[in-house]
Amino acid sequence: MPRRVLLTRREWLKVSALAGGGLALGLALPVRARAEVWRAPDTRFAPNAWIRIHGDGRIQLVVARSEMGQGVMTALPMLLAEELEIPMSRVETAFAPADRAYVNRLIGQQLTGGSTSVREAWTRLRKAGAAAREMLIQAAAITWGVPQSECRARHARVAHTDGKRSLGYGELAALAASLPVPDAVFLKEPSEWTLIGTEQPRLDAPDKVSGRARFGLDVRLPGMLFASVERCPVFGGRPHRVAPHGAKTTPGVIDVLTIEGGVAVIARDTWSALRGRRAMTVEWDAGGNGDLDTDLIRARLRKELERPGALARDDGNALAVLKKTSTRVEAEYEVPFQAHACMEPMNCTADVTQERCAVHVPTQSQSGVVATARRITGLPPERISVHTTFLGGGFGRRGEQDFVADAVELSMRLKRPVQVIWSREDDIRHDFYRPMTLNRLRAGIDEGGNLVAWFHRIVGPSILERVRPSAVRGGVDPTSVEGAANLPYAIPNLRVEYRRVDTPVPVGFWRSVGNSQNAYVTECFLDELARAAGKGPLELRRALLADRPRHLGVLELAAEKSGWDRPMPPGHSRGIAVAESFGSYVAQVAEISIADGRLRVHRVICALDCGQVINPDTVRAQMQSGIVYGLTAALKGAITIAGGGVAEGNFDTYPLLGTDEMPIIDVHIVPSGADPGGVGEPGTPPIAPAVVNAVFAATGRPVRRLPIRLSGEDAG
Numbered sequence: 001m002p003r004r005v006l007l008t009r010r011e012w013l014k015v016s017a018l019a020g021g022g023l024a025l026g027l028a029l030p031v032r033a034r035a036e037v038w039r040a041p042d043t044r045f046a047p048n049a050w051i052r053i054h055g056d057g058r059i060q061l062v063v064a065r066s067e068m069g070q071g072v073m074t075a076l077p078m079l080l081a082e083e084l085e086i087p088m089s090r091v092e093t094a095f096a097p098a099d100r101a102y103v104n105r106l107i108g109q110q111l112t113g114g115s116t117s118v119r120e121a122w123t124r125l126r127k128a129g130a131a132a133r134e135m136l137i138q139a140a141a142i143t144w145g146v147p148q149s150e151c152r153a154r155h156a157r158v159a160h161t162d163g164k165r166s167l168g169y170g171e172l173a174a175l176a177a178s179l180p181v182p183d184a185v186f187l188k189e190p191s192e193w194t195l196i197g198t199e200q201p202r203l204d205a206p207d208k209v210s211g212r213a214r215f216g217l218d219v220r221l222p223g224m225l226f227a228s229v230e231r232c233p234v235f236g237g238r239p240h241r242v243a244p245h246g247a248k249t250t251p252g253v254i255d256v257l258t259i260e261g262g263v264a265v266i267a268r269d270t271w272s273a274l275r276g277r278r279a280m281t282v283e284w285d286a287g288g289n290g291d292l293d294t295d296l297i298r299a300r301l302r303k304e305l306e307r308p309g310a311l312a313r314d315d316g317n318a319l320a321v322l323k324k325t326s327t328r329v330e331a332e333y334e335v336p337f338q339a340h341a342c343m344e345p346m347n348c349t350a351d352v353t354q355e356r357c358a359v360h361v362p363t364q365s366q367s368g369v370v371a372t373a374r375r376i377t378g379l380p381p382e383r384i385s386v387h388t389t390f391l392g393g394g395f396g397r398r399g400e401q402d403f404v405a406d407a408v409e410l411s412m413r414l415k416r417p418v419q420v421i422w423s424r425e426d427d428i429r430h431d432f433y434r435p436m437t438l439n440r441l442r443a444g445i446d447e448g449g450n451l452v453a454w455f456h457r458i459v460g461p462s463i464l465e466r467v468r469p470s471a472v473r474g475g476v477d478p479t480s481v482e483g484a485a486n487l488p489y490a491i492p493n494l495r496v497e498y499r500r501v502d503t504p505v506p507v508g509f510w511r512s513v514g515n516s517q518n519a520y521v522t523e524c525f526l527d528e529l530a531r532a533a534g535k536g537p538l539e540l541r542r543a544l545l546a547d548r549p550r551h552l553g554v555l556e557l558a559a560e561k562s563g564w565d566r567p568m569p570p571g572h573s574r575g576i577a578v579a580e581s582f583g584s585y586v587a588q589v590a591e592i593s594i595a596d597g598r599l600r601v602h603r604v605i606c607a608l609d610c611g612q613v614i615n616p617d618t619v620r621a622q623m624q625s626g627i628v629y630g631l632t633a634a635l636k637g638a639i640t641i642a643g644g645g646v647a648e649g650n651f652d653t654y655p656l657l658g659t660d661e662m663p664i665i666d667v668h669i670v671p672s673g674a675d676p677g678g679v680g681e682p683g684t685p686p687i688a689p690a691v692v693n694a695v696f697a698a699t700g701r702p703v704r705r706l707p708i709r710l711s712g713e714d715a716g
Contacts, residue, residue: 051084073093074202086156097386109365110366113396118678134186215391217392219389227264227267229264230277235506242281242283246276247280250275260405274423291644297436297641298436308457312476312496321444328442329528334705335517335520339427347403348404349419359404361404364391433507433510437459438458450533452492453491454491458496462507479514489544490546512581512630519577520685528696555576564589568591573592574592577687584678590663593698599695601691602663602664610672612676633707634692634707695710
């Protein structure tokens with residue numbers, strides 16, 4: 001039988017009539033907020049809505065999360081459509097406006113990140129769909145004068161059990177809108193699902209293939225100007241003297257303005273803005289960071305590595321046990337700064353007047369955009385609108401506000417719509433980078449070959465100290481220790497410390513955040529320990545994960561599908577790694593070869609337990625995407641600092657994985673009835689250690705610094 005689910009706050013759902021007849025179902029809003037909510041163009045209806053059903057039969061579903069390639073424009077409507085009993089072919093979608101009704105409750109803001117989109121919507125949207133379905137059924141029962149139990153909803157229609165009568169949702173919308181919201185609804189049982197768990201074509205694919213999809217760079221407004229901003233090449237530097245003559249005499253250039261982010265060249269078109277920027281001369285005050293480089297940062301981190309850190313985990317007494325064990329292993333691991341390198345450079349279009357501010361932007365954080373616009377313009381939130389476009393990649397970068405601030409400030413000063421466009425060099429050199437960290441690890445192995453003690457000290461900058469200082473407690477930034485403090489292995493004495501060492505290099509959320517670094521560090525160190533204990537990498541993990549069924553499940557599946565126990569082709573080796581992040585469990589096996597000085601990754605086997613799967617095709621795509629992203633970082637990516645700024649500037653010096661380097665990726669999903677976990681980020685953490693462990697198996701030498709650089713002997 002379907003499960004009866006209480007709608008614990010009656011006001012959680014709101015029903016209102018559309019002008020011309022229709023039903024809108026969503027979260028109740030205060031009256032003053034309604035004017036800012038997304039409107040259907042042919043009505044004057046303006047309450048909040050997840051679901052809009054028009055009298056003409058159109059069904060519109062609002063997507064409250066940003067679509068940056070992860071598939072939420074399909075997955076979230078699937079949750080609504082499943083309970084609403086409508087086929088995906090009938091679904092129209094629209095991005096939600098900035099409004100507190102669309103807050104991501106797992107984060108506390110209207111923000112897309114942390115692999116939370118489906119997790120947060122899993123119950124919420126199904127309830128909304130089920131409530132709408134029951135109200136439409138009730139409207140049909142009233143129309144026909146029959147008991148509600150004799151009516152069934154299917155394929156956007158309600159039919160009577162006599163088989164003779166049926167009405168479309170559009171025909172029922174006006175009456176349904178007048179009915180009270182039910183206090184409880186029935187959610188369908190998994191055996192009744194027709195959409196959840198099935199392969200569904202992505203709703204955004206046709207527009208992306210045809211070019212109709214609107215990204216940030218596609219925005220065009222009447223009277224719009226274009227701007228490009230020259231930024232100080234040294235962290236924290238400011239303009240000292242600006243010589244704008246070369247820019248101002250460039251055809252098409254309108255003005256040169258100094259703004260918070262640097263010196264902006266404003267023009268009638270993009271090309272003129274870029275040409276004018278190149279013709280301008282700016283002398284910079286570098287402040288105190290002009291001599292900063294990677295070696296200085298490394299030396300500072302290494303000095304702090306000798307000092308105790310704040311405790312993130314302390315089981316047993318690792319320090320005491322380490323002094324007594326017969327075998328002790330010690331290692332230091334280093335990970336570099338990493339850029340996000342989104343395919344679509346940062347951009348934003350703002351249109352500010354005395355009365356309002358409209359921002360058209362590829363953003364992960366609508367709440368952040370409103371806060372930024374409010375800070376700069378002084379306008380109240382209800383006069384600030386955010387029009388979210390498709391995102392050409394996000395990975396955490398588009399939650400930042402620097403590119404938004406550029407556009408809002410310029411539009412306010414020029415009293416014209418302005419689109420700010422970043423170059424690729426701007427993106428690479430003025431990012432919020434994944435933190436560089438140094439890691440000291442020690443472990444003790446007893447005479448029986450058992451791992452009895454583990455010590456891990458992490459030294460590096462804090463992300464949360466910048467974006468949410470209140471989340472740093474007891475000196476520990478949770479994002480810096482994730483993947484380390486929650487180490488799943490059964491080690492009786494386990495101590496994890498974190499020592500915060502901030503640098504002038506700005507740091508931010510990067511796909512899978514701390515898990516991306518710490519899975520590499522911990523999983524590679526574990527392979528070192530397996531060798532020291534005389535055990536195989538898979539054997540040791542099996543023993544230490546005996547009480548972790550979901551970890552063990554993906555580990556065993558990855559090993560089985562990779563043929564772990566079968567001989568390898570000549571010159572090939574395998575490595576394995578497992579990591580939990582964002583509510584999902586992933587194990588990966590990488591098959592590599594080393595020949596003629598080149599490391600080649602031939603094949604990656606990925607096993608995933610992410611709970612209930614909504615759209616398997618999207619899940620597999622996200623695993624592949626995360627693997628490519630992490631593999632690029634492991635093999636190629638490193639941001640280096642020289643002269644106080646970033647040395648790399650484009651894909652020639654910060655290369656991405658090429659098509660000819662792409663391995664075969666096989667993704668295997670563990671069937672599960674658990675609530676959904678994340679899929680956008682969990683594919684990234686295991687890939688670097690899987691590849692490094694394969695190199696270790698081939699050469700006998702651990703790789704303790706990324707990106708992977710083979711020694712002359714290893715390159716053979």
